Amino acid sequence: MYAIEAQGIVKQFDGFRAVDGVDLKVPVGSIYGILGPNGAGKTTMLRTLLGIIDPDAGVRTLLGSDRPITQSRNVGYLPEERGLYQSMRAVDTIAFMGALRGLSLKEGKEKGRALLEEAGLGYAADRQIRQLSKGMAQTVQLMGTIVHDPKLIVLDEPFSGLDALNQAKLEKMIRAQAARGVTVIFSTHVIAHAERLCERIAIIAKGKISFDGLVSEARDRLRPQVHLETETLDGIWRKALPADTRAEGHWWHFTLPETGVEPLLTALVEGKAGIKSLSIERPGLHDAFVAIAGESVAAEMDEPIAGETL
Numbered sequence: 001m002y003a004i005e006a007q008g009i010v011k012q013f014d015g016f017r018a019v020d021g022v023d024l025k026v027p028v029g030s031i032y033g034i035l036g037p038n039g040a041g042k043t044t045m046l047r048t049l050l051g052i053i054d055p056d057a058g059v060r061t062l063l064g065s066d067r068p069i070t071q072s073r074n075v076g077y078l079p080e081e082r083g084l085y086q087s088m089r090a091v092d093t094i095a096f097m098g099a100l101r102g103l104s105l106k107e108g109k110e111k112g113r114a115l116l117e118e119a120g121l122g123y124a125a126d127r128q129i130r131q132l133s134k135g136m137a138q139t140v141q142l143m144g145t146i147v148h149d150p151k152l153i154v155l156d157e158p159f160s161g162l163d164a165l166n167q168a169k170l171e172k173m174i175r176a177q178a179a180r181g182v183t184v185i186f187s188t189h190v191i192a193h194a195e196r197l198c199e200r201i202a203i204i205a206k207g208k209i210s211f212d213g214l215v216s217e218a219r220d221r222l223r224p225q226v227h228l229e230t231e232t233l234d235g236i237w238r239k240a241l242p243a244d245t246r247a248e249g250h251w252w253h254f255t256l257p258e259t260g261v262e263p264l265l266t267a268l269v270e271g272k273a274g275i276k277s278l279s280i281e282r283p284g285l286h287d288a289f290v291a292i293a294g295e296s297v298a299a300e301m302d303e304p305i306a307g308e309t310l
């Protein structure tokens, strides 16, 4: 069961292919991240999948329909350009956004107050948007995106512009929605966000998808790295180290051999290497991203500045 299925999607602007033959499958109930640098085609792809714009080629279904726009009441969409009416109160903003997706204004206001209370923002319900901080206003827009209980939530760069606290709240909200069976798809140019939240990701650059699958599958494309410290520097055990081992004083750094760690441990113990420390590091999504998309694309991705995210 897929919330979104797309095949061969192409979207051009004046002959320039912003989306260039994309295939994608987003399973129902998953948290799915679209990772790519600025200008990769993420927004265009999301807008095409949602039916806001039509592709020049390819087919897509959204919640089982091949006319995605007809599903708009079942979808919550947070566009990249944020914008709210400055003089509208927070609670009315949420209700108004719900009403655009078929929710009665009365229910929207009740739910809006409940959502604000839940987030510890009940005191701001009757304040105008202009009286809120940027992060709070963004949270209100997010609440307006989910107030009608959509089956599918699509968030375009939802973390940008939020401080660490609000990013953590957003992560919590995304997890809570997924726990209820809602499908959440979001775009980001920060690898760490996708690594923390997603079961599945698509990596996109220059309009093409170079990977679509489980985060663990992406990470498994690279072998774990071993860091070993020994008391002795020489002995028969050295023969057990792989050919590409990098030596650094008493340290040895190498890729875990296909045979695993046990034969290596046996050789080290029997050869009296004197193991002082040994760690096996599984590659993170960042390393996998570099391997899949290449150094130059990875360099275009923004990493969060220290302390920006939890």
Ligand SMILES: Nc1ncnc2c1ncn2[C@@H]1O[C@H](COP(=O)(O)OP(=O)(O)OP(=O)(O)O)[C@@H](O)[C@H]1O
Pocket (backbone or CB within 6 Å): 013, 018, 036, 037, 038, 039, 040, 041, 042, 043, 044, 045, 080, 157
């Ligand atoms: N309406 C449009 N007319 C012309 N070119 C467009 C239009 N929309 C997008 N593009 C171009 O298509 C490419 C992909 O843009 P898109 O906004 O989809 O990328 P993105 O991955 O979302 O990046 P960003 O995070 O910077 O928005 C860019 O080169 C952009 O300039």
